[in-house]
Amino acid sequence: MEVPIGAAELLEREYLGIRAKILEIAATFDRIDRSRGDLVASREMPLIRQALEVLLSEKENATRAEQIQLIFSRPYDEQWIKTLEMPSR
Amino acid sequence: MYYFDPHIHMVSRTTDDYEMLAKMGCVGLSEPAFWAGFDRGSVDGFRDYFCQLTEFEPNRAGWYGIAHYTWLCINAKEAENVELSREVIAMIPEFLDRPGVLGIGEIGLNKNTKNEATIFLEHLDLAARTDEQILIHTPHLEDKYQGTRMILDMLCDDARLNRSRVCVDHVEEHTVRHVLEEGFWAGMTLYPVSKCTPERAVDIVERYGPERLLVNSAGDWGPSKPTAVPDFILAMRLRGHPESLIRRVVYENPLAFFGQSRNFHFAPPDEKNVPGQ
């Protein structure tokens, strides 16, 4: 289904919102940097980095939201029936 | 615009909320059985809850002209107690012929454990034996993807189920395609802190089309917004979509999905007698 609104109009409409969200992330990172301790062992920081890289990727198939969702997801274990030792049916 | 909220927990909301929903165009809603914020201690706790869902809530909704429907089950969180879950599943049929009971739900997974999967399968078996429709909760955040895939595996493994009578709820960008491709209905939940926003729900409609898609608020006792469906309607309008498409998603789709349940009876508001006439 086509998006009824053109790209330029959509960007103009969303520009301030996008700007605000990026600033919020920047200020949060600054706050973390200013605080005590380091994040060497952090599980979250590499995920955030990966997600930010997806944001900068070229449009191609426009699936950034889906890709970022998967970065923040546990991977699907196809063998879950075995892993959980479910009784056979 | 008239609309349905196909997933909202009104036992946790006030009568003022019913009034507000009615003012915003809500003509019907369905309330799945869920976790009350604490684990219930006995099967009688669930029996009382099911009475509330089938007696008092339809009454309260009726004060504002809203049709109230419900789904019954023991939720995934309490399914960790397998023994209690089995007692509840055995008791559910007492309620299945009551007016407004649409089926079994919201069953599903929470932390994707063995006990949750076991009780999910036993609910599926109950639904298959009693020919009930099914409403499914998918886990939150990082557990959603694995949980949704597990749920789809279990659903697709049961040949007795009619896929067009099953809705997998709380889909997001990474799960919606899997659900729709397997032939199930998909629910998008607009929830402030997790799940989807109105704008992202509009994106999903644009991507996949309106077929077998539902939008709900999942309003409950947590930070949630019972008027999230009107937010979606507005977001669709601002994006330039026609009223016919919006109506399809928020009104005609719920009617089509619910209409497959033997206890679903609904008088469209434009055909109803206005009080005093």
Ligand SMILES: [Zn+2]
């Ligand atoms: Zn719910």
